[in-house]
Amino acid sequence: MKRKFNANIIVFVFFAVFVAFGLYGDCLKSVKDTAKDSFEHLKSKDSTAVQSFIDGVDKVTTEQLSYHDMLMDINSVKYLLTNTRVVHKDDTVVARADSGSLIGVIPEMSDSQLNEVTEKIEGLKNKAEESGAKFLYFAAPCKEMYEKAPSNVKTYALQNFDSFIQKLNERKIPCCDLRAALSESGIEQENYFYITDHHWRPTTGFAMTGAICRELDSRYGFPYDAEKLKIENYTVNNYEKWFLGSKGKKVGTYFTPSGADDFQIIIPKFDTLLHEDVPYSNVSRSGDFETISYYKDHCRTKDWYGKNPYAAYSGGNFRLQIIKNELANNGKKVLLIRDSFACTVSPFLSMQTAELHIIDIRDFVTYEGERFSVFDYIDRNKFDYIIVLYSSVKEMTTSDSMYLFDVAF
Structure with missing residues (x-):
């Protein structure tokens, strides 16, 4: 028996x-x-x-x-x-998509909520143009737009984004929907974003830097160095299973069969010299691209729950960061208003400008320094270009004040 x-x-x-x-x-x-x-x-x-x-x-x-x-x-x-496949943790919900990738649940935005957001962006556009700067809003798609959620989860990421782009166009706000650039990047769709995190991968951020430069050139004659936008002119160092993203940290490494994500550091093969100022952190330093653009304490050791390698790019999220290119550049002074998707964009964009001023106005308690008015900052500086890079679209009350460009508190 x-x-x-x-x-x-x-x-x-x-x-x-x-x-x-x-x-x-x-x-x-x-x-x-x-x-x-x-x-x-x-x-x-x-x-x-x-x-x-x-x-x-x-x-x-x-x-x-x-x-x-x-x-x-x-x-x-x-x-x-x-x-x-669906876990409620703290104040968030994490779901495992059909692909195995981890996603959030995006609520539907009403017409009035979308109007409220686009009205704020229109105000920023008017302020930029009044200052003499060229303005362009770059709308980055979110991961949930490319994934199929479990049958018991309803997410409105794609619907919200489509309506948002339509609203921007109706108000004649210069905008670039980066979905087309993603599909033309040569990157496979399943590799746009991390599996355990909501952000796009460094290779995607690098490709989108090229898309941003080309769009600025197409609309406004922005001069850029195309050679610095070719990945073959960089060394891509891969760190296997090095990164457990924010969603993976909430549900554990093996909630998805693939486990932790690989992590890439992209380093130029050519000479670079940059100067970085982070006023609220009393940082002022010069060095090559690797020294200035990477804060390697975030990724030096593999620590899935204790480290955030994504923050190695640009140091994560600063209230204000200024990068000056001390080698050949186009002489242009650019203001980038950003969320965390720009962490893997701003380092490469800094090599296409004379000065890149990077502002993150989201209302997070971890940020050093008081939140300030973007309008006031524009008044104190003379910019050639003012651009925004935000992912998806968020309702005003849950957006961490990211659309309150004219408010300081």
Whole structure:
């Protein structure tokens, strides 16, 4: 007679090893390897074994063990084994798309909400033109527009974005929908964005820098160096499984079968010399592109839950950052009003300008320095071009004040 598989033995042995290693400290990697082996073993058994494993995970995660990272990873396998595709965490919802990529849930925006946003952008456009600058709004699509959500999730990312572009055009606001540039970039659609994060990959940001320069040139005669927009003139260093994005951090590494994302650092093969000022952080320094554009403390070590490698580009999110190109440039002074999608754009754009002033007016408590009025900043400076790079579109009350260009508080 065939003996019944006793799942409790596996659960007991696994968690005994887990707690023992945890208590005595130094073998986290071994524990993770043990965990992965146990997961594979359990998946090959019957449903009783899987359920027993899940119950064991639930029991341990409710106890006060200080092994956050590992417990998150174990819990993520529970989600994967039970095909749980939607998780409510804190004040957000994370869903696993049909592709395995992690996405958010985007609520529908009303016509009046869209009008409120576009009215603010129109005000900025008028201010820019009154100052003598050329204005252009770059609308970056969000990841949710390219993914199929679970059947029990309704997301309005594509509908909102289409309506937003229509509103901008109706108001005759100079705008560029970057979807066409993405489709023409030569990058496969599944590689536009990270799997565990909402941002686009550095290679996508690099390609969009080229699209921005070409659009500015097409509309306004913006001079740029095309050679510096060719990826073959750069070294792309790949760090395998180095980055767990913001959505992955909320649900655990193995909520998606692919696990953590690879991370790329893109470095020019040609000579560069830049000067960076970050007024609110008392930073003033000169150096080559790699020294100025990359804050490598964010990615020097692999730490899925403790580090944010995406912030290595441009240092993440600063209230104000000024980059001056001290080698050959086009003599143009550009103001870039941005959200975090510009982290992987502004370093490469800085090599196409004399001065690139980068402003992030989102109302985040982690930012150093008081939030200031973009209108006042325009009055104090003479810019040749004023551009905005924002991803998707957000309702005013949940936009972290990113559309309040004329307000300081």
